[in-house]
Amino acid sequence: MSKKIEKLVVCVEFYAEDCLARGQANSTVRTKRVLLGVFVSWCLTQNISLVSKLDIDALENYRQHLYRYRKARDGEPLDLSTQRMRLMAVTGFLERLYYFRIVKSDFFMQFKLPRVTRRLPADVPDEVEMEQVFRQAMTKGKMAVRDRAILEVYYATGIRRTELANLDLKDIDFKHQLVTVRKGKGNLDRRVPIATRAVNWIRQYLKELRPTLASIESGEALFLGNTGNRIRSSKLSDLVSDYIKRSGIGKSGSCHLFRHAAATAMLRNGADIRYVQEMLGHLDITSTQIYTRVTVMDLSKVYNDTHPAARG
Secondary structure (H helix, E strand, C coil), rough: CCCCEEEEHHHHHHHHHHHHEEEEECHHHHHHHHHHHHHHHHHHCCCCCCCCCCCCHHHHHHHHHHHCCCCCCCCECCCCCHHHHHHHHHHHHHHHHHHHHCCCHHHHHHCCCCCCCCCCCCCCHHHHHHHHHHHHHHHHHHHHHHHHHHHHHHHHEEEEEHHHHHHHHHHEEEECEEEEEEEHHHHHCCCCCCCCCCCHHHHHHHHHHEEEEHHHHHHHCCEEEECCCCCHHHHHHHHHHHHHHHHHCCCCHHHHHHHHHHHHHHCCCCCCHHHHHHHHCCCCHHHHHHHEEEHHHHHHHHHHHHHHHCCC
């Protein structure tokens, strides 16, 4: 194999094209490119430009680099979950190159990724606090109805930020009150129920505001930005985060906080965890099980109300 093909930067592009060919989402592949770009930049500082020069020592040195790294904006270290994500991008990359015999050894199989405990935010908003957030949207002038519809859809469905941004008009089934999420996590489609109240806010947005925002560039996008284009995921993060802060509930977070709140509320009200898993689009039920930890507060209340020793 030529030295040119062995170059790390070339291998990353080869791997990205392979991921796309195997049906991975564009957003997933973009993330992999970014993470591997960081790795390749570090490799070049170590005089490693060819994939054949990588070995277990290089991986361990990169692990140490990530452990020692401090963020420029605040001097804080990388979260262990971030370190794991960056390392996992590298091992996945090497595994695929080994499949194609570009990498000749499976040395990367010896490399152990750090174990990360899944955590929820310290405080997940309850139903009363969610109503406070909703009310903030109604202070936003002409965009109020759009923003309220966005918040309602997030809470009613628990879908991810990118999934909401990618919703098209045809994805809302008003008759059966269902939302079709296309190419979610794992590039899979799923259908989830949506509450009547959220549906009504979508109807109001479609009647009162979307026609005034729409342009030729809008296409079939459900939620539009101020310019008439499909609303960006980054804009959704800023929008939701701002409403949470201004609500005065004393909790921080963004789009994912609504996802946490939706799952927690369902479990607290008796939903089977398997249905919550299906709704959230979790491929592995262990991802859903983290929400059961939040309900320990409910367990404590039941214990205090029912156990003789606690009553005594």
